[in-house]
Amino acid sequence: xxxxxxxxxxxxxxxxxxxxxxxxxxxxxxxxxxxxxxxxxxxxxxxxxxxxxxxxxxxxxxxxxxxxxxxxxxxxxxxxxxxxxxxxxxxxxxxxxxxxxxxxxxxxxxxxxxxxxxxxxxxxxxxxxxxxxxxxxxxxxxxxxxxxxxxxxxxxxxxxxxxxxxxxxxxxxxxxxxxxxxxxxxxxxxxxxxxxx
Numbered sequence: 001x002x003x004x005x006x007x008x009x010x011x012x013x014x015x016x017x018x019x020x021x022x023x024x025x026x027x028x029x030x031x032x033x034x035x036x037x038x039x040x041x042x043x044x045x046x047x048x049x050x051x052x053x054x055x056x057x058x059x060x061x062x063x064x065x066x067x068x069x070x071x072x073x074x075x076x077x078x079x080x081x082x083x084x085x086x087x088x089x090x091x092x093x094x095x096x097x098x099x100x101x102x103x104x105x106x107x108x109x110x111x112x113x114x115x116x117x118x119x120x121x122x123x124x125x126x127x128x129x130x131x132x133x134x135x136x137x138x139x140x141x142x143x144x145x146x147x148x149x150x151x152x153x154x155x156x157x158x159x160x161x162x163x164x165x166x167x168x169x170x171x172x173x174x175x176x177x178x179x180x181x182x183x184x185x186x187x188x189x190x191x192x193x194x195x196x197x
Contacts, residue, residue, distance in 0.1 A: 106156050106161070110156070115143055122135045122137050123136040132193040135194065138168075139190055142184070154167065163191070168188065170186055171186075
C-alpha cells in the first residue's frame with residue numbers, strides 16, 4: 001500500500017461522522033462549482049467573446065462609413081460617391097485603340113521619341129460597375145527623352161489623361177553625362193469598359 005494513501009486513510013479514520021459529512025459536502029460543493037464553470041461559465045465566456053468580436057466588426061464598419069462621409073450628411077455623401085463613380089466610369093473607353101491613341105498623343109505632344117508600344121492580353125475583372133465589364137489592358141512603352149520630359153509625361157498620364165491609365169513599373173537607363181537622354185520602359189495598364197459579359 002502506498003504510504004501517502006495509508007497516512008490519509010489513517011487520518012480519515014480518526015475523523016468523526018460529522019467531520020466526514022462536512023468534508024463530503026465540501027467535496028460535492030467543489031465538484032458542483034467545477035461543473036458549473038465547465039458547463040455554464042465557459043460557454044458563456046465564449047459566447048460573450050463572439051458577441052464582442054461582432055460588435056467590434058460593426059464598430060469598424062460604422063467608422064469606415066463615417067470616414068467615407070467625411071462629416072457630411074449620409075445621403076449627400078452617397079450622392080457624391082455616385083458622382084465620383086460616374087466620373088471614373090467616364091474615363092473607361094470602349095476600345096483599346098482609345099487608350100493607345102491617348103498614350104501616343106501625349107508622347108507626340110511632348111516630342112517623345114517612342115521606339116516601341118506593344119499591348120498585352122486583356123484581363124476581364126469578375127465584378128461589374130454599373131452593369132459594365134471592366135477590362136485591363138497591359139501596355140509596354142519604350143522611348144527616349146530628357147529627365148524633364150519624362151516628368152512631364154508621367155504627370156500628364158496621372159493628371160491630364162482622359163482615360164484611366166495606371167503605371168505599374170518604370171525602368172530607366174541613362175546614356176551618360178554627355179547625352180542627357182534617358183532610355184525608358186514603362187509598364188502601363190489601361191482600363192476599358194464594355195456591356196458584354
